[in-house]
Amino acid sequence: MRTNNARRLAILALAGIGLSAAGGFYATRGASGNSACVAARQTAERLKPLATGEVAALRIVDDPAPAPNLVFFADGGAPKKLADFKGKTVLVNIWATWCIPCRQEMPALDKLAGSVDPSKFEVVPINVDQRNPDKPRAFLQEIGVKHLDYFYDQSVNVFQDLKASTTVEGLPISVLVGPDGCALGVINGPADWASADAAALVKAALQR
Numbered sequence: 001m002r003t004n005n006a007r008r009l010a011i012l013a014l015a016g017i018g019l020s021a022a023g024g025f026y027a028t029r030g031a032s033g034n035s036a037c038v039a040a041r042q043t044a045e046r047l048k049p050l051a052t053g054e055v056a057a058l059r060i061v062d063d064p065a066p067a068p069n070l071v072f073f074a075d076g077g078a079p080k081k082l083a084d085f086k087g088k089t090v091l092v093n094i095w096a097t098w099c100i101p102c103r104q105e106m107p108a109l110d111k112l113a114g115s116v117d118p119s120k121f122e123v124v125p126i127n128v129d130q131r132n133p134d135k136p137r138a139f140l141q142e143i144g145v146k147h148l149d150y151f152y153d154q155s156v157n158v159f160q161d162l163k164a165s166t167t168v169e170g171l172p173i174s175v176l177v178g179p180d181g182c183a184l185g186v187i188n189g190p191a192d193w194a195s196a197d198a199a200a201l202v203k204a205a206l207q208r
Contacts, residue, residue, distance in 0.1 A: 040064035040182035053197035058187040067183040068161045072153040093125040094173040101190040102172040108194035114147035127152040
């Protein structure tokens with residue numbers, strides 16, 4: 001099954017298919033709704049007019065809900081969870097070396113990570129290659145990445161978890177998550193994260 005999933009992802013990515021998320025994140029709400037994401041609603045409203053230009057494909061969530069607590073690994077094998085980054089605004093990026101758009105946007109993600117206070121904002125790229133774990137590391141070295149840590153999930157469960165939470169297909173996928181762990185926006189496809197449009201969006205996301 002995982003082999004079939006990986007093949008399907010590869011076909012979608014190599015075909016250049018990137019479907020925008022249309023409805024935001026699905027969530028199970030209690031009687032009081034997404035009470036944990038009250039502040040995120042205000043942030044999302046602030047971001048909507050800034051999802052333009054080079055980041056126009058970023059779909060801001062109408063009703064922010066907690067993002068799935070993705071489980072993956074840091075370089076060296078230490079387990080990580082998305083919740084470990086709580087308190088920071090995070091841009092989670094799911095990528096693979098066989099995904100051409102993923103490779104093309106990685107330098108811009110590195111530039112974005114280097115332009116923002118790391119105590120407040122972090123880019124978290126999670127590689128989902130299932131074979132040859134040295135290949136993604138070699139790619140990051142080849143393009144001279146300086147500001148991104150290496151994270152991975154060979155099970156591809158991070159993709160499946162996101163797919164279950166929102167309408168995404170193929171790679172790359174980037175999810176903007178607020179410091180409260182609530183999903184603010186999602187983009188299925190590449191973006192120029194080093195652009196002035198992206199900088200303005202991130203700046204607004206960091207406002208309190």
